[in-house]
Amino acid sequence: MAESRHRAVHAADRTEPPPDLRGLALSLTPLLLPWLPRQRWFAGKDRPIGAVRLVSVTELLPYGAPATPAAGNAPGLLHLLVRVEQPGPAVDVYQLLLGLRPAPLPARLAPWSLGTAADGPLHGAAAYDALGDPRLAGVLLERLRLPGRLGPLVFSREPGTAIPERAPARPLGAEQSNSSVVYGDQLILKLFRRVFAGPNPDLELPLALARAGADCAPPPAAWFSTDQTTGFAEAAGEEGGGRAATLGVLSPFLAGAADGWELALAAAARGASFGGEARALGAATARMHTALARALPTAVLRRPQIEHLAALMTRRLDAAAAAVPALLPYRDALAARFTRLTEGGGQTWAAQRVHGDLHLGQALASAGHWTIIDFEGEPSRPVAERRHPQPTARDVAGMLRSFDYAARSSRAAPHWAAASRAAYCAGYAEESGADPREQPGLLDAFEADKVVYEVLYEARHRPDWLDVPLAAIRRLAA
């Protein structure tokens, strides 16, 4: 890799992309406008895009500069952070990795195409999502192997971790909020698409767990971030303002693991009990909570914080009901669950860092062990809010909802979900000594909050699934 060239392109103290790189990237922006809203991870699909502005441009591999003459038309690789301006309060920053080759693209890369630059310095170059190109994904792996700075990008590596020099790369096909590449069934790189100022909990929590010796999450091997966060959204930067934004995390890949969602669906579809697995998952959740409470700050929620929490849940409910009118008839019954939280007199709740979006798809089973992944929290919540200590009931409620989703999606007998939920809570209680069912008001409120979130999530991303949370709401509100 022509490392010295990359460093020459980006001086370490530069805050603006050099004019030649800015010119390159500007000739790509017309291609971004139609492409962005088609991406699963693009959060602003419901609003028109006003403008796409460059926050930073980094050349990871120069276009049109083959390392050897024999390499012929070598691809280029650009890292972009772009601000997408849309109607509404937040301005989102997205991370893009764009491959460049002379048009036309080879057929294997066609599904990743953004189109061909019509003018500017890249006139005639085909741009594509570089994660679909194993060669370019390899460039990223090499960067992560060698810690250091490249312009606005800072690459870090956890001491004592093994990262191969080369490994075949394949993009993960799953419908995701972010994008991931698997290297040789050994490592997985998760690239955050919508990025925020401050550490991403999906690095912060697994790293804290690993450093505390807990084996509940894959231990990060390397990561990269940017410390140039001036163009980032205000709201997202509240707590992390001016601090480095995490862009990607490389972790061990659990080859051959099955996720809890597939396992639960398979069991439910053949009428088999999921009790043993749910119990073990409850115990794994409790171990994760215990380790997080030891490794990261905890808090006690008193009356003002509990009122704030209830108000936040009610605000989210009202926003969801405004967007999905099918929620309106149940609004008051759901709001009552939040209000009841504040009626406990001198009641206090223990709070700590939690997973924040725990569901069956976030638990991987391999060799009889549950590993928890994806600690980012609910992607639509401000990151500052996701990083606050919260009652562990938030995670328990998330998983309980997931058993309901699995039962409805597989048309399981009605008692299947109830039995799985009970086994999960029993496993949690055995491991931690505290049964989540002993705080029914808290669990009810978090379950109602989660199901409201799910209504909005399904309405935005999977309208065919909307009836799953709506059916639960009809039950909760009855």
Ligand SMILES: Nc1ncnc2c1ncn2[C@@H]1O[C@H](COP(=O)(O)OP(=O)(O)O)[C@@H](O)[C@H]1O
């Ligand atoms: N360490 C891992 N080992 C094996 N598979 C993984 C690992 N991390 C993630 N995956 C797979 O990738 C999918 C997406 O990862 P996730 O972190 O949930 O991303 P997103 O936030 O985009 O949903 C998961 O559902 C899982 O199937």
Ligand SMILES: O=P(O)(O)O[C@H]1O[C@H](CO)[C@@H](O[C@H]2O[C@H](CO)[C@@H](O)[C@H](O)[C@H]2O)[C@H](O)[C@H]1O
């Ligand atoms: O995995 P992500 O971080 O992208 O989480 C989002 O997508 C999930 C769906 O993939 C969504 O989860 C909902 O559907 C699941 C079944 O597909 C179900 O098991 C969960 O209980 C349900 O909440 C999640 O809410 C969303 O944040």
